[in-house]
Amino acid sequence: MATRRTFLKLTAAAASLATPSIASAQASGRVVVAGGGFGGATAARTLKALEPKLDVTLVEPNATFTACPFSNNVLADLREISQQQFGYDGVKKAGVTLAQTSATAVDASAKTVTLADGNKLSYDRLVMSPGIDINWGALPGYDEAAAEKMPHAWKAGAQTVLLRQQLQAMDDGGLVVISSPANPFRCPPGPYERASLIAYWLKIWKPKSKLLILDSKDTFSKQRLFQNGWAELYQGMIEWVPLSQGGKVTSVDPSTLTFVTDFARHKAAVGNVIPPQKAGTIAQQAGVADRTGWCPVEPVAFESTLRPGIHVIGDSAIMGGMPKSAFAANAQAKVCAAAIVELLAGRKPVDPILINTCYSLVAADYGISVAGVYRPDKGVLTDIPGAGGTSPLEVVGGFRGQEALYASSWFKTITTEVFG
Amino acid sequence: MKHRLLLPALASVLSLASVVAGGAVRAADTAPPGASSCTGCHAAQRIPDSVIPRIAGRKASDIVQFMREYRSGAWPSTVMGRIAKGFDDQQIDAIAAWFAAQPE
Numbered sequence A: 001m002a003t004r005r006t007f008l009k010l011t012a013a014a015a016s017l018a019t020p021s022i023a024s025a026q027a028s029g030r031v032v033v034a035g036g037g038f039g040g041a042t043a044a045r046t047l048k049a050l051e052p053k054l055d056v057t058l059v060e061p062n063a064t065f066t067a068c069p070f071s072n073n074v075l076a077d078l079r080e081i082s083q084q085q086f087g088y089d090g091v092k093k094a095g096v097t098l099a100q101t102s103a104t105a106v107d108a109s110a111k112t113v114t115l116a117d118g119n120k121l122s123y124d125r126l127v128m129s130p131g132i133d134i135n136w137g138a139l140p141g142y143d144e145a146a147a148e149k150m151p152h153a154w155k156a157g158a159q160t161v162l163l164r165q166q167l168q169a170m171d172d173g174g175l176v177v178i179s180s181p182a183n184p185f186r187c188p189p190g191p192y193e194r195a196s197l198i199a200y201w202l203k204i205w206k207p208k209s210k211l212l213i214l215d216s217k218d219t220f221s222k223q224r225l226f227q228n229g230w231a232e233l234y235q236g237m238i239e240w241v242p243l244s245q246g247g248k249v250t251s252v253d254p255s256t257l258t259f260v261t262d263f264a265r266h267k268a269a270v271g272n273v274i275p276p277q278k279a280g281t282i283a284q285q286a287g288v289a290d291r292t293g294w295c296p297v298e299p300v301a302f303e304s305t306l307r308p309g310i311h312v313i314g315d316s317a318i319m320g321g322m323p324k325s326a327f328a329a330n331a332q333a334k335v336c337a338a339a340i341v342e343l344l345a346g347r348k349p350v351d352p353i354l355i356n357t358c359y360s361l362v363a364a365d366y367g368i369s370v371a372g373v374y375r376p377d378k379g380v381l382t383d384i385p386g387a388g389g390t391s392p393l394e395v396v397g398g399f400r401g402q403e404a405l406y407a408s409s410w411f412k413t414i415t416t417e418v419f420g
Numbered sequence B: 001m002k003h004r005l006l007l008p009a010l011a012s013v014l015s016l017a018s019v020v021a022g023g024a025v026r027a028a029d030t031a032p033p034g035a036s037s038c039t040g041c042h043a044a045q046r047i048p049d050s051v052i053p054r055i056a057g058r059k060a061s062d063i064v065q066f067m068r069e070y071r072s073g074a075w076p077s078t079v080m081g082r083i084a085k086g087f088d089d090q091q092i093d094a095i096a097a098w099f100a101a102q103p104e
């Protein structure tokens, strides 16, 4: 209940809402955003909403964005790939200038971005959210040609459709093999949600089939929730081989769809390689990625610790305790945009608080989640102790069904906020 | 109760603030820490067929009460209990005031 004390606090908050824009300088200048996915498109729109005077250009080669969240539903025939696709009309209407091309080079000292169409953009601040690239070469035998035989489907689109086609063409009784990489990688619960939804579909259409997960880790996100769900729904269909039991895939042979480990060769009817990843290639070119392949940033405005004036958000960045998710990229983008407005106006941004929540589906109507709340601590985004965690292991009534509904509501909400 | 009288007064302070600040509503630039993450689920826009409740434009005192009860576990939830535990009273007050000032 509001007391006099809370009222005074609230009034103080209201007063501080009013002061900055009246008392101090307004932000002006030019911000370029490279990458129009969950992080970049959010950043561009938020910058424009916060400070309409800013000149904001979003560089993105694709006319439509294909979202990864809920793309595992496409594999299970629960959605069409077209339902994953979003255009940039909403972003343009918000006042953002769109450069439909790739960024090919960044000069951090001249503060310019060179584009594939030959143009060069100068910036006061650059935001990079290029997502991931596959670390081709990190897994012997796996290259771009191999991905046509053993799709990764870790960037949604043609790869997702290819994997779905292969599943549909498979005979009942076939073995589906998924390999899952070591940390860090995009969407830590994603491989296990994928296994779940493929099993969901196999159980209906090809019930004699089996699914094998070869893992380069000994533990994974929401592990007990997934494993309980598998025991409950897909008894005997999914086998998970952890690192310590020889799960690490050391090479693949695309001509025979074979996964090789130190102990065995597994021949698949359908092989899905979720390969090692790194920050989008342009991040390396710009000099913001370190030897790990990912981009170190400070935890308030997400400015690169290697190249001042460049902010990196989303999957490419090293974000302390925050996982690589669309939810996180969107949350980081909003914090980054607000901080850039402050910096351009000559003010110091305040320490942020960020939330992440990753929903996964174990079946169409069976949702689980993991959440975290983060703040900067000793230079790193850190979990606030006592907050966050996974859905409970024991639940009553329609809890899992409710979380499945909240998951799809989240997807509608975030895609409307970013692209609507 | 007291807050019935106080909150309308507060609301007018807040809306005055956003008018003075820049003509069009620019409340977003002053979002207190944490608030911009809430909108990933509780958007500013209306989302057709979303089952996540709308909180923009709701009474600040209601938002504060929900958040405290989620945090303590007094009110059941799927995810809000885990999220609310990351915020102290003062942070909740500031976030609630900000959402209350957003268009409903």
Ligand SMILES: Cc1cc2nc3c(=O)[nH]c(=O)nc-3n(C[C@H](O)[C@H](O)[C@H](O)COP(=O)(O)OP(=O)(O)OC[C@H]3O[C@@H](n4cnc5c(N)ncnc54)[C@H](O)[C@@H]3O)c2cc1C
Pocket: A034, A035, A036, A037, A038, A039, A040, A059, A060, A061, A062, A065, A067, A068, A069, A070, A071, A072, A101, A102, A103, A104, A129, A130, A131, A132, A153, A154, A155, A156, A186, A187, A190, A194, A280, A281, A282, A313, A314, A315, A316, A324, A325, A326, A327, A328, A329, A357, A358, A359, A360
């Ligand atoms: C199967 C799967 C399921 C997932 N499920 C979920 C989920 O349920 N919830 C969740 O929160 N997250 C989920 N994710 C993770 C989510 O997709 C990513 O974390 C998110 O997309 C990261 O956002 P980003 O902005 O970093 O990158 P992206 O969204 O990938 O955007 C990067 C953009 O940059 C562009 N780009 C790249 N290079 C350049 C360049 N040189 N110049 C210009 N543009 C460039 C690309 O074209 C792309 O549009 C899932 C991922 C997968 C693979």
